[in-house]
Amino acid sequence: MLVVKYIGGLGNQLFQLAFVLELRERGYKVFEDITDYRYYDRHQGFEVDKVFDIQIKHVDVKNLSRLRSDYPSVINKIKSKLLGGVKLKSTHIFQNNFDFSKIENQKDYYLEGYWQNCNTYLIKDNLRSFIKFKSFSLSTKNKNVLECINSSNSVGVHIRRGDYLNKENISHFEQVGVEYYLKAKEIIQSKLKDNVQFFFFSDDIDFVKSNYDWGCNVKYIDWNVGDKSYLDMYLMANCKGLIIPNSTFSWWAGILGKDKKHVVAPKYWWQDREKDNDIYLPNKWNLVDNRLNL
Template sequence: MMIVRVSGGLGNQMFQYAFYKYLQKKGYDVLLDINDYSHIEYHNGFELERVFNIKSLYADLNQVKTLAYFKQSLFCKIYRKIFKSELRKKTEITSYSSQQDKIYNKSLYFDGIWQDPIFIAGVEKELKKAFQFSTTNVSKLCLDMKHQIINCNSVSVHVRRGDYLNNKKFGEVCNKEYYVNSMNYMKEKYNNPSFFIFSDDIEWCKENLSFVSNDIRYINFNKGKNSYLDMYLMTLCNHNIIANSTFSWWGAWLNSNTDKQVICPQRWDTTGRDLSLDSWIKM
């Protein structure tokens, strides 16, 4: 038995689910561990089932404890606070190499984010089938925006600030220059592009990006449990300018336009990680 820990917001959950499907396709008996969500608040909680109607196989807490320490236990929290690291059992693994599959023939607990296009490529068809948005309770505002998006040469622009502002690892990557250059590139390449800006800081976008184009529309009405609809709308755009965020990464990846152009940052964070696909343009 193998268990994949799920944590974080929707974008991270989708990468962890992709890794779960990747392991399943290799013939392993795999379960998802979503027990963290009963103890701590990650954005809007565990969203995969609600957003995509996905039914997965889940590990209960006893199964988790046979392979790993429960990260939200008081003991683990005290250990983390004192030693500034996670307490792990020998069966807990934080990295995976497909070239070493033969060593993965025992019960293991996978604790990581698994943000690697290699895993995605291995289960692309399965993910495209699984990640079908639930749109039964979409608001009129969202439906109106959908109509606008599919009836023009639409370009989504994702600007994430909020929790990135005080995070030096992520917050210094996608600056004003990145967005201005990316939008100007789209203007030069395509006729009359309409920019649809998705952001948790619309005021900053208006102050810093409004001069780039006379056709900018701002989306900030999908709140709380409906936040995933921003990703849904991104998938409907002709082209995408993404942030160094898994949320807009998936919005671009799920975009089914065969002629789409995706612009992404040169690097994902200050460590130099790269999550770009070959067809994407780094700006």
């Protein structure tokens, strides 16, 4: 039996879901742990089963306490006190780029990580068939935007600011600025040719309006906030083209889109060169080198 931990926002949750689906495809019996969301006050909590047609197989408390090093059971608390802190059990594996040889068929493991590089997955080319949006009741605004998206050479443009501007993230993530988006725009326009309509999705629309003057064929979407934020992912996924930053949220919009052939993404996501291969970027995507003074 394997137990996979979920943590983070919707983009990271989807990578963890993809990992679960890959393990099942390989024949493993997998349960899921979402217990950390009882105390998680960032993003919108656990959203996967709200947004996607997915059934979560929850792990029971007994197995969670047995396999997870830091589960707050009485026995684990006593062990932690005696050992001077939480020690990883041999059953508890933390690994972002997963080595499937680490797990043996007859053993039980608790698996924790982000697993954003799914290049070796058996299901990597079919993620869209495994992960499908639920049917949503859209507001009038979103219905109108979706109609425009479906009836035009629509390009979603995701510009993430918000928490990306705090000190920790600025020092962690590679930057994508105005120059990156201009290069991405050139690439998209060369693919889609005429009558391109841009749809900007951002948590700072005022900044976008002041810094991205892309002409008259532009619409700004900024009303899907809080527990409705996932609707931005849904709308972006319906666009015929997509320009994304180094964001797992819009990465999934590119993966789950309708036969999307025109996705532009930054080539480098982190400032740490050793992490350059920690994210899977499909070969058919158009990558922009965002380390060349961008």
